[in-house]
Amino acid sequence: MRSARTIAALFALWPTLAQDAQTPASEASGTDPLVLRIDGEEIRRRTFEDWLLRIYGERRARAYAELFVLREKYGARPVETYREEAVKEFQVRIDGAFGGDRAMFVQELERLGRSYAGRLAERMLELEYIALTELLGSVLEFHESLEVEVLPPLLPDAFEMELGSEVEVLRIRWEEGEKVARRDAFAAWLRVLYGERAIARFAESLRVRKAARNAGLAATEKEVRERVELDIQARIDHMHFGDREAWLKDLAKAGRTEEQYRRERILRTRGDLLVDKLLRSERTVTRDELVRAWEKKFGAGGVLHEVRWIRMDPDLEDDSEREPQESRRLREAALKQAQELAAELRKRIGDGEDFATLVEEYSDDDSTRLSGGRPDASFRLGRLAEPFQEPVEALAPGELSPALTHAGAVYLFEKTAIRRTPLAEVETQLRRELLERRPDEVEIAQKKNELTRGLGIEVLEALFR
Secondary structure, eight states: OOOHHHHHHHHHHTTHHHHHHTSOHHHHHTOOOEEEEETTEEEEHHHHHHHHHHHHHHHHHHHHHHHHHHHHHHOOOOGGGGHHHHHHHHHHHHHHHSTTOHHHHHHHHHHTTOOHHHHHHHHHHHHHHHHHHTTOSOHHHHHHHOEEEEOGGGSGGGTTSOOOTTOEEEEEEETTEEEEEEHHHHHHHHIIIIIHHHHHHHHHHHHHHHHHHHTTOOOOHHHHHHHHHHHHHHHHHHHHTTOHHHHHHHHHHTTOOHHHHHHHHHHHHHHHHHHHHHHHHHOOOOHHHHHHHHHHHHOGGGEEEEEEEEEEOOOOOOOTTSOHHHHHHHHHHHHHHHHHHHHHHHHHHHTTOOHHHHHHHHOOOHHHHTTTTOOOTTOOGGGSOHHHHHHHHTOOTTOBOOOEEETTEEEEEEEEEEEEOOHHHHHHHHHHHHHHOOOOHHHHHHHHHHHHTTOOEEEOGGGGO
């Protein structure tokens, strides 16, 4: 959280923007001023800009390219030109929504993680874009003619590289020509428009890297890329039932390519992988956790009952036009018929017929029909309806249950095996699995919150120049 002193400083610095705008370009580009202090650590403009370019550069490239081309077409006016208009807009809001109380307006911005100075600088750039766009004959044609190529310095492979002032970061083509955008201009635009909103994420990344460094942990490029591929495949499996083409179509609808998505994930995964390693390095396993894992994997008390079943749903015709008494009679008759069929199948299995074959022919349970009546590997007796649990648990291996009825369906169960696994036999394996288990998203988020709790952030005026 920002201190009261920082808030007051932000409130006080807004008038200096006019002075900043008059700073000679040569002086501004020849220095690397401090823009932030994070827990006393001084952050210079170039460091923060390089991070912004890597994290947001590709995603915001097209928006910057539009302004770049508009400036090429119509000429760039000093951004200070739009300051008076922006101040007037703010005053209208202060008078209308805050009864003329400017301090309340600043406090509202602060609650949103913003400052007057930062929002004013941002609005000046927005007004420039609006003014230039109004000169266009057709905004749609302008957008369609624009092509933007993100150059290698902004891609993940160059993440740790310091970017030189004149390095080319974008290639921009439009109907009237082609030009390249260089690092400093694009970085300054990103810093003013998005920098203040990104401070918390930047501070988080600093804290994560520092904590990992202190713990002697690092994430290699190979580890990052392998994790990204695993996550992509998990997303395809979970959201698209393993259909890669469906995933690619969804990306295309959002205007993204597979490579763009992969690069975004690489940038995000770097930090998450360090948090993952921190969590694993700090993890301990209690006896209770060990027992819970043992029973989850090997059944209550280490006893696992393996079963399979045939489910029969009574054949019921549409009885919406019948009298209630007649409908009830028909349902009872259909249920009795299913129970008789279950008794017959029980006898046939006892006489030697194959259980799996009868499952395929008679079972109405789509989830187990193709597996011979067997549920998935995660099945435990506790997942059965309560009336079934005790009679099924009492069966000996190879024994069939009588026909059991619940919720309008009839079941025939067979106990195929009882497996007993003492905790002592698997304790070492389970402990290792628990220690090496990948943290989930909730654990990652909680660790990040822990690392950034009480973070002191001071925003300096050079951030908004």
